Amino acid sequence: MGNKNENLIDHIVNAFRYTFAGFKSAWQNELAFRGEVVVVTVMLPLGIWLGQSAAERALLIVSLLLILITELVNSALEAVVDRIGPQRHELSKRAKDLGSAAAFVSMVAAALVWIIIAYGRFLV
Numbered sequence: 669m670g671n672k673n674e675n676l677i678d679h680i681v682n683a684f685r686y687t688f689a690g691f692k693s694a695w696q697n698e699l700a701f702r703g704e705v706v707v708v709t710v711m712l713p714l715g716i717w718l719g720q721s722a723a724e725r726a727l728l729i730v731s732l733l734l735i736l737i738t739e740l741v742n743s744a745l746e747a748v749v750d751r752i753g754p755q756r757h758e759l760s761k762r763a764k765d766l767g768s769a770a771a772f773v774s775m776v777a778a779a780l781v782w783i784i785i786a787y788g789r790f791l792v
Contacts, residue, residue: 690740698743700771701736708732715782724785731778738774742767 674682694701711732719725745767749760 694740694743701739701743704735704739708736718785718789720789727781728785731781734774735778738771742771
């Protein structure tokens with residue numbers, strides 16, 4: 669990590685290695701992430717079908733990916749807080765609550781995108 673002797677190719681290879689390690693860790697350790705991956709896997713083909721234009725399809729897909737992004741960041745934040753120690757602290761609670769709120773907001777945003785596009789497709 670941050671090796672000054674690392675060349676560009678090594679850097680790219682290591683970045684992929686860390687990325688896949690992160691996905692593996694999220695899958696193994698985070699129930700919420702696994703559940704969201706299942707939902708995204710089911711919803712992705714539906715989004716491709718539901719969107720009537722490239723822009724709509726992109727919004728539907730990106731809104732789903734946003735949920736996974738925020739869950740990964742939330743999980744990382746929780747891991748860092750837990751690493752500090754098991755004792756209860758108001759700032760640790762606040763950090764975890766804020767991460768959870770961010771994940772929730774991403775889900776609400778995705779739901780709004782899906783509702784608006786579905787409304788346009790079926791009711792207008």
